[in-house]
Amino acid sequence: MAFLNNLISGISLGSVYAIIALGYTMVYGIAKMLNFAHGDVIMIGAYVSFCATSYLELSPLLSIVLAAAVCTALGVVIERLAYKPLREAASLAVLITAIGVSYFLQNAALLLWTANPKSFSSVVGAGSVSLFEGGLIISHVTLATVAACIIIMIALTLFTGRTKMGTAMRAVSEDKGAAQLMGINVNTTISVTFAIGSALAAVAGVLLCSAYPLLVPTTGSMPGIKAFTAAVFGGIGSIPGALLGGLMLGVIEIMSRAYVSMQLSDAIVFAVLIVVLLVKPDGLLGQRRNEKV
Amino acid sequence: MKKLFSPGRRDYTISFGIVILAYLVVQAMILTGNITSSFKGQLVPICAYIVMAVSLNLTVGVLGELSLGHAGFMSVGAFGGIVATTALADAIPFAPLRLAVAMAFGGLLAGIMGVIVGVPVLRLKGDYLAIVTLAFGQIIMNIVNVLYIGRDARGLHFSLLEQRFELGEGGKMIINGPIGVSGVSKLSTFTAGFLLVLATLLLILNLLHSRTGRAVMAVRDNAIAAESIGISITRYKLLAFVVSAVFAGMAGTLYAMNYSTVTAAKFDFNTSILVLVFVVLGGLGNIWGSIIAAALLTVLPELLRAVNDYRMLLYAILLIAMMLFNNSKLKERLLAGRHREVE
Known part of the structure; x- marks a missing residue:
């Protein structure tokens, strides 16, 4: 039963990673950049939700909507100001700019909310469901996280597959120039991608802090790196890959924490990633790109 | 003279000149006491x-x-x-x-x-x-x-x-x-x-500026071309x-x-x-x-x-x-x- 409990908390953590990884993977697929500031957008989302519930006394659901709105705006503004001028630049230049944005967000949060940890109260309450006469305990946060992940996955798959904007996104990620020739507004498409990714980051931030309630300006860094790893794990640019990568990463992390070593869990997660990439260099669900001479 | 001012040589002279000059200036600053303690603490990390x-x-x-x-x-x-x-x-x-x-x-x-x-x-x-x-x-x-x-x-x-x-x-x-x-x-x-x-x-x-260095750069610029002229990619990358x-x-x-x-x-x-x-x-x-x-x-x-x-x-x-x-x-x-x- 302990195993099942661990598996469930692994899936719960993995769902959060998956939601964050979706943001990475979509932005990578379209803008071909590693958005290192994504982890810090998560942190901003969590802070906004925290402020909305504790200072403005809004309902938890409304606080999530507010956090998503703020992060969406933030994501679009960041893209316009920092990334758009560099669209033709070398990918390393964009990477360093993203790191600059990440520093900026962390330090802005440090000034706004200080380094004192805020204790985040769960948006779905502290209750839990107990099955098998208390042998299996699933908290409401876990249920909400997994449900949110499933809903987001379905919605995104439908969005990219069925809508005009989604088709545009796939076209831009395939070939920016050709997409433009077909009358697709590349700038709008990239903005929408950042907007969706950042809104997802806000949701992920709220869910993450509901499960692990200490909120500091660096809250987003480590989950950001892990989710980025998850995105690569599953094959960066692939939406089902992000889900698979996130879930696997979460489960491996919790399992190694429970059965191998608390301190070495991160090392094990990264070691598995290395092994996977050596066997499948494009990630689990990534597409093989053939090299042309 | 021409050789001295080829790009490679100039890079040499500038690099060493600046580093040695900076060292001497900082040493002089330390000797005359014109240096803040926080900056002095940064010297080794720099x-x-x-x-x-x-x-x-x-x-x-x-x-x-x-x-x-x-x-x-x-x-x-x-x-x-x-x-x-x-x-x-x-x-x-x-x-x-x-x-x-x-x-x-x-x-x-x-x-x-x-x-x-x-x-x-x-x-x-x-x-x-x-x-x-x-x-x-x-x-x-x-x-x-x-x-x-x-x-x-x-x-x-x-x-x-x-x-x-x-x-x-x-x-x-x-x-x-x-x-x-x-x-x-x-x-x-x-x-x-x-x-x-x-x-x-x-x-x-x-x-x-050695043969090895040029081989490494050739691997960077075009790995396939480098390999075709007999440069071992793995060896130079490693x-x-x-x-x-x-x-x-x-x-x-x-x-x-x-x-x-x-x-x-x-x-x-x-x-x-x-x-x-x-x-x-x-x-x-x-x-x-x-x-x-x-x-x-x-x-x-x-x-x-x-x-x-x-x-x-x-x-x-x-x-x-x-x-x-x-x-x-x-x-x-x-x-x-x-x-x-x-x-």
Whole structure:
């Protein structure tokens, strides 16, 4: 039963990673950049939700909507100001700019909310469901996280597959120039991608802090790196890959924490990633790109 | 005369000239007392970061592979060097020599780690390669974090995860898991740092202008073309990567020996990124750009001390602004104007 409990908390953590990884993977697929500031957008989302519930006394659901709105705006503004001028630049230049944005967000949060940890109260309450006469305990946060992940996955798959904007996104990620020739507004498409990714980051931030309630300006860094790893794990640019990568990463992390070593869990997660990439260099669900001479 | 002013030679003269001049100026400032104590404390870290940046430039700029785990090699060198100095405390009483031996040992360990990491990593490409170096950096940090090394009359004792050995009479813990290292004698001096920078420059610039260096650059520019003329891609990639790791290890020893307490967490992802920022801002493949960027950006937060709370925020804004400027039309226009004047 302990195993099942661990598996469930692994899936719960993995769902959060998956939601964050979706943001990475979509932005990578379209803008071909590693958005290192994504982890810090998560942190901003969590802070906004925290402020909305504790200072403005809004309902938890409304606080999530507010956090998503703020992060969406933030994501679009960041893209316009920092990334758009560099669209033709070398990918390393964009990477360093993203790191600059990440520093900026962390330090802005440090000034706004200080380094004192805020204790985040769960948006779905502290209750839990107990099955098998208390042998299996699933908290409401876990249920909400997994449900949110499933809903987001379905919605995104439908969005990219069925809508005009989604088709545009796939076209831009395939070939920016050709997409433009077909009358697709590349700038709008990239903005929408950042907007969706950042809104997802806000949701992920709220869910993450509901499960692990200490909120500091660096809250987003480590989950950001892990989710980025998850995105690569599953094959960066692939939406089902992000889900698979996130879930696997979460489960491996919790399992190694429970059965191998608390301190070495991160090392094990990264070691598995290395092994996977050596066997499948494009990630689990990534597409093989053939090299042309 | 013509040879003296060929691009390669000029790069040499400028690099060495500036480094030696900077050393002399700072020494003069120290002698006349015209130096703040916070700046003085930054001197050894600046040297260590310069070596880090120059060595990372070899991987990122010259070899063209993005590495996000350079701090891992620094960590290996730092802790290897500390173990070496503690173990040799009685054998080599002369401190500068002990530091040199420690650096060599730290560099050697980092080089071995470079081979272990490099062999699998260099089979990958682009962003996948980057993420695996990140992963290795995290793994190294995690493992050093649970490493226990102690020394007593019987010799050195190692264990992982928890302390599984008892130290004899007069024994001393060298690395104490997550608490790290404490109470090490600070052997690093500014002169030692300066000498390491000089040695690094001499070796790396010579490497770049040698047959080997050109082979590495050929691999970067077009791997398939390079292979077709008989350059072994794997060999030169690994060579550049390992040389880069060795220097990072030596920089790690220098850096660690400047503090009395060092923890594994110091050499994390953020440190790798910091060094990468130096390399990119200095210019990929441009060795003396790396030196200037490393020195300036290490001092910059100190210089911004006047605005205290806002200094890291300003640092971030400056970083973004510099990257935007570097790739802007404005810079192109300014450069174009300058060229016209020369004509």
